[in-house]
Amino acid sequence: MKSGRKTAIIISALIVLAGVGYLGFGSFGKNLIYFVTPSEVVAFTPEHYGKKVRVAGMVVKDSLKVVPNTLRLTFDLSDGAQTIPVAFEGVPPDLFKEGQGAVVEGFWDADRTFHSHMIMAKHSEDYMPVEMKNAGAELPKKDFFKTLKVE
């Protein structure tokens, strides 16, 4: 075998790897979503406003309010030390209710409200991965291809 051919094979393989590696890991940091507690959210400074995070906590009893004839609802989320108001729009999962753990995804803003579009409720079943006390596994999952949609 001529060494030129070998080089050609290696180079083309490397180009493919580099291309795909760039695609995946170039945006890796952007695609990480951090889990935070309500206490951390309360301490957020303006540079954190509008950044997507997940907050884990308990849904405070008697705080859940449904805005009539809309998909909006509001509730308070607490970690024991701090409580934050959450404004949610969409379909909450089956296991979402007051007095139980939930994880909400969304962002904190200058209006001191957490704006969320996705709730994950705590799932106690053994089949699903056992979550930490304040995290959840029952996702109202969005199909991944939908993230491709040009919006």
Place this chain on the structure above:
Amino acid sequence: MIIELGHFAVITALVLAVLGIVSPIVGLKRRDAVWVEVGRQAVTLNFVLISVGMLAMIYAYLTHDYSVKYVYATSNTKLSIFYKIAGLWGGHEGSLLLWAWVLALFCMMAVHIHWKTQPAVMPYLISIESVVLTGFLLLTLFLSNPFERIFPVPADGKDLNPLLQDPAMVLHPPFLYLGYVGLSIPFSFAMAALFSGRLGEEWIKATQKWTLAAWLFLTIGILMGGYWAYYELGWGGYWGWDPVENAAFMPWLVATAFLHSVMVQETRKMFKVWNLFLIILAFSLSLIGTFLVRSGILSSVHSFATDPGRGLFILGFVAFMLLLSFGTLILRSAKLKSQIEMDSVISREAVFLFNNLFFLVALITVFVGTLYPLLVEALQFKKVSVGPPYYNTVFMPVALGLVFLMGIGPYIPWRKASAQNLKDLFLMPSLVALGGLVFFLAVGIRHSYALAGLTVVCFVAVAIFRDFAKISSFWAKREQVGRLQGFLTAYKKNPRRLSGILTHIGVLVMIIGIIFSTIYQTEKILIMKPGDEVGLGSYRLKLIRLYGAQGVNWEAQEGLFNVYKGEALIAQLRPQKRFYTVSQTPTTETAIHQVLMGHVFVTIPEVSPDGTWARVRALHNPLVLWVWYGGGIMGIGVILNILRKTRLKVTAARPQAAAPEGAVSLPRQAREEVLQHRSNRWQSFLNAVRPGRKEV
């Protein structure tokens, strides 16, 4: 009593599994066939004993013996028989027992099938399989014992998770396990090849159908999981890059790469170390996958810490298996340097190389995405999750590349393709694909991945059907028959190639389904009152009324929806918001109407207490069924491949079979192999292992 009998049987199986590790090795060391025979009997007995354990558990389920803690946790008197039995793998403890049972079954089958044809590697195989079985039985018996009792005995069970009370979900875990465990046989053969030094192509030939079967089970398991998520979870999608899904997807990716790259070793004797590496990796990933899912480590290091015993054992066992297998591979790989090297970038070998490269990139992506959050949490005490966009950015181009290679790989010549070859093979598909692209643009498809995907699918489809036409007419001419007959003759002549291509057609169908059902999905989430209407693509959905409904162990609020196409009423849908009374859990029951190959899909996640309005999630998923139809075609292709006749060569030939007068005409390699066998000092005991061939 029965439960104790089952428990005792499984404990005995553990003892025998340990014996199964040791005795074949002793047999090899002392060249004593009796010890190997002991190992063989232990394998059979293990299957019987673990079956007794399984039956005892099933008996406990059927007799409502809630003094067994695990039965109490996963069953209920009101459940139907089907779900009562399925409760056995509805939780952690029982599913590990099922794992061990499948492993014992496969091991027994492998020993039975290959005992005569592969006697030289059987002792190693028994020993390695027994190591895996021992690990699982230790975990089952000491850290998550399904036979454990509780006192006082509860009056009734806690019920099986309502989400699992679904046919697809009942069969999903067993199929995944059949796949995971099925990979252990090729793995053991590979390890046996490494230990015994018999590193030719025979281990690949012997394990080909095992790998295909394991791959098939894994595929069915994954597709069923997707269907369950689509139908039962009601999120309207079938894949969410959930860590649990990824755990099953990783071994699948490597197994697929392996199935392709073994062909290079068979034909060109290349990629020897690589193939060993791939199969070891595939089985390691199925071990890692099982443990990640079943231990709870995956979603949180915290839950891992809550049961340090189980977690540490798991980690230790996986680490031990990885060290043992990869360590042996590294030590032995020097022996495996291939004499043949690649001639050209434009050759079938190179296509396979790139195929493997793409699969490996896909694997690394999923692996990093799945495990990175764990790493961060362990090091920084922070929790992160990796979003789907990360996976998408890598997967789209990789999938496109792989599909493109599907149109080239089966047709491009080995070694080196000439310019004329390429023109003959790919000019027409390229032109048609170009025409397709223009057509798709003309009908208004603008999404870049949809365009690229459909164009590549066109290219591959034309390449495949052109090849079909060519071979059909070739055989039709030669045998003087019709074209269809010619095609069937071609299939008979080369069933493997054609069943492989059928699998590729399945992939194309699935890709089309994925493109349409996701990129062209219509989703509406809204509040509806009786009388309200909502448009859904070319369909309309009208809520007629909301009312109560009841089942054996659930109560529900049900909605009645009319589906219209134009002015015509085409269907009525009845989605439910259910509440399971025993386990006190709500579920959302999907209602689906099939339109062409797509779905109109409705759920009511919330109904107001007075029944005047409901939250409605309505979807139109065009061609979504093609995802599963494609899976079905892939499955048929693989089944045809498994069913084709093959003759396994007897590798350790009996002395008289290797007649010296025939040796002259044998190819050099085969002759050398025969000579090697004759000088092989193990031969004496291998002969003795066979019945009626005792050597004194």
